Amino acid sequence: xxxxxxxxxxxxxxxxxxxxxxxxxxxxxxxxxxxxxxxxxxxxxxxxxxxxxxxxxxxxxxxxxxxxxxxxxxxxxxxxxxxxxxxxxxxxxxxxxxxxxxxxxxxxxxxxxxxxxxxxxxx
Amino acid sequence: xxxxxxxxxxxxxxxxxxxxxxxxxxxxxxxxxxxxxxxxxxxxxxxxxxxxxxxxxxxxxxxxxxxxxxxxxxxxxxxxxxxxxxxxxxxxxxxxxxxxxxxxxxxxxxxxxxxxxxxxxxx
DNA sequence: TATTGTTATACTCTATAACTATA
DNA sequence: TATAGTTATAGAGTATAACAATA
Numbered sequence: 001x002x003x004x005x006x007x008x009x010x011x012x013x014x015x016x017x018x019x020x021x022x023x024x025x026x027x028x029x030x031x032x033x034x035x036x037x038x039x040x041x042x043x044x045x046x047x048x049x050x051x052x053x054x055x056x057x058x059x060x061x062x063x064x065x066x067x068x069x070x071x072x073x074x075x076x077x078x079x080x081x082x083x084x085x086x087x088x089x090x091x092x093x094x095x096x097x098x099x100x101x102x103x104x105x106x107x108x109x110x111x112x113x114x115x116x117x118x119x120x121x122x123x
Numbered sequence: 124x125x126x127x128x129x130x131x132x133x134x135x136x137x138x139x140x141x142x143x144x145x146x147x148x149x150x151x152x153x154x155x156x157x158x159x160x161x162x163x164x165x166x167x168x169x170x171x172x173x174x175x176x177x178x179x180x181x182x183x184x185x186x187x188x189x190x191x192x193x194x195x196x197x198x199x200x201x202x203x204x205x206x207x208x209x210x211x212x213x214x215x216x217x218x219x220x221x222x223x224x225x226x227x228x229x230x231x232x233x234x235x236x237x238x239x240x241x242x243x244x245x246x
Numbered sequence: 247t248a249t250t251g252t253t254a255t256a257c258t259c260t261a262t263a264a265c266t267a268t269a
Numbered sequence: 270t271a272t273a274g275t276t277a278t279a280g281a282g283t284a285t286a287a288c289a290a291t292a
Contacts, residue, residue, distance in 0.1 A: 001214075002244050004127035009164055018282080034250060041132055046283050048252060053281095070250040070291045091124075098243045106239050113236030116229050120221045121125050141259080157273060169260050171275060176258095193268045193273040253288075258281100265276070 011094035013087040018042075022050060023059060023076065023084045030063070030075035059083055134217035136210040141165075145173060146182060146199060146207045153186070153198035182206055 008017065015023070018040065025031060025039050037047035051074055054060040059080035065071035076084070099107060131140065138146070141163065148154060148162050160170035174197055177183040182203035188194035199207070222230060 001127050001130065003240055004124050006244055007124065016281090032250080042282085043284060044251060045253080045285085049282070068250085068292075072251065098246065102239065102243075109232060109235050110239060112232050116225065116233060117126055120225075121129055123221065139258090155273080165259085166261060167274060168262085168276080172259075191269075191273085195274065247292100249292075250290085251288105252290100254286085256284085258283075260281075261279085263277085265274105267272100267274085269270100269272075 007091055007094055011091045013090050015083065015087055018050060019054060019059075020084075020087055022047075022054065023080055023087075026060065026074060026076045026080070027084065030073045032065070033072045033074060036074060054080070130214055130217055134214045136213050138206065138210055141173060142177060142182075143207075143210055145170075145177065146203055146210075149183065149197060149199045149203070150207065153196045155188070156195045156197060159197060177203070 013020070021040060022036060025036055031039075033047055033051060034044060036051070037044045040047065040050075042050075051060060051062070051072075055062060058077055060074050061077050063073045063075065065073050099110070102110075136143065144163060145159060148159055154162075156170055156174060157167060159174070160167050163170065163173075165173075174183060174185070174195075178185060181200055183197050184200050186196045186198065188196050222233070225233075
């Protein structure tokens with residue numbers, strides 16, 4: 001928790017945290033508004049607002065679902081992908097600087113720990 | 124970041140995140156309102172409100188600084204300490220369940236990684 | 247009828263600006 | 270004058286309730 005707090009506070013970007021978080025959800029595939037709301041742990045009306053704001057910023061686009069007329073499909077625009085990559089690069093840079101001073105053995109321990117935690121979190 | 128997200132979302136307590144965070148800052152010693160605002164990355168008026176809400180809930184108490192009449196010193200009450208302990212226990216429990224399935228070697232790797240990251244974050 | 251999403255409305259958290267009290 | 274904190278006011282983000290459109 002302390003590490004994540006430091007990264008959030010110190011590698012701060014132009015994007016509000018909940019905006020960053022939604023862009024990250026869209027990385028792999030377009031997603032319905034409802035699914036986004038579930039994953040972000042907010043109610044549908046809140047996500048409607050957040051998506052409207054991201055659409056205004058041209059970071060995401062809405063398209064209709066050809067199979068189901070009720071559904072709103074949200075996808076990253078090119079600008080959205082670029083923004084996501086930039087923000088992630090800032091976080092990576094913050095961490096890279098701090099890991100440089102470690103020994104190879106320490107870095108190797110962190111690599112193994114990361115693999116373990118990825119499995120833990122995937123469950 | 125993904126681990127911290129899961130812990131926040133799934134080990135959810137009664138306390139709003141920014142309330143939890145302020146209580147955690149007060150764990151070791153009473154703190155001025157201004158210092159709290161700095162550490163929580165909010166402006167003084169926001170912290171005035173947050174502290175007022177915690178005072179209403181009797182989780183913190185305000186006392187005057189004997190040396191400087193301008194300063195408001197904020198400290199945990201007994202109820203605040205108990206609340207903090209309870210919330211932390213929930214987070215610990217969430218994680219403990221997930222670490223039980225790991226081998227001893229894997230758990231040892233995580234212990235060593237934790238020590239390394241504590242040094243990284245302390246800088 | 248049930249589901250997906252939006253609109254209306256209110257509450258909370260945040261901020262900036264202006265103010266009070268103390269140094 | 271400068272600093273610590275509060276009050277006034279406004280802008281986001283969130284929620285619930287009521288609604289529209291589609292299945």
